[in-house]
Amino acid sequence: MKHGMKREDFIFTIGYSGMTAVVDAAGRKRYGKLTPDQLLEKGLYRSAFAAAVYDDDQERLQRFVGDFREKTSIQVESVDQVRRLFGVYTVPQGISRVILV
Template sequence: MTMKRADFVFAIGFQGNAAIVDRRSRAKYGKLSSAELAREGLFKPAFCSALYSGDEEEMTEFLGIYGQAHGTEPPTVDQLKRVYGVYSDPESITRVETI
């Protein structure tokens, strides 16, 4: 099972091969693009969305919005992985639980 984008974007934690997903946020913001999420101030979901897409342009756009919002140079992808604790591979998730 490949984890769906909205589930990965709104995952708040992982336990073994299961993702724990914020149901309300997924329902409210799940259809927004990475850039739209970032403009809403939802930086972790926006980062996860750009990461999930694998699209370099999408990630570059997100990093620009992030840097502008924080008044800093855009961070690297690896820095944000550490900041947000996003290490899981969506391919390894076989179960999704919502709360």
């Protein structure tokens, strides 16, 4: 699937202002190329989940629920619950600018 944002920008996005993504520059630089599994192992749970969302990896999203529950003891039962927990649903279209902070 083609996205308007780069993967490393999406997985380290802090928030959005209109059509601008605000991105954690240090996190992106240090961890931006890691897989969802590698991010999960490092405790970067939101980024790991966002990476699986970006990759549109449905199997990985399902596995994330159990892996996350096991590592954190937070009782989530579904991908939708994790989406709500982290506020990560889909890769937004139309992002025209990225601000690194």
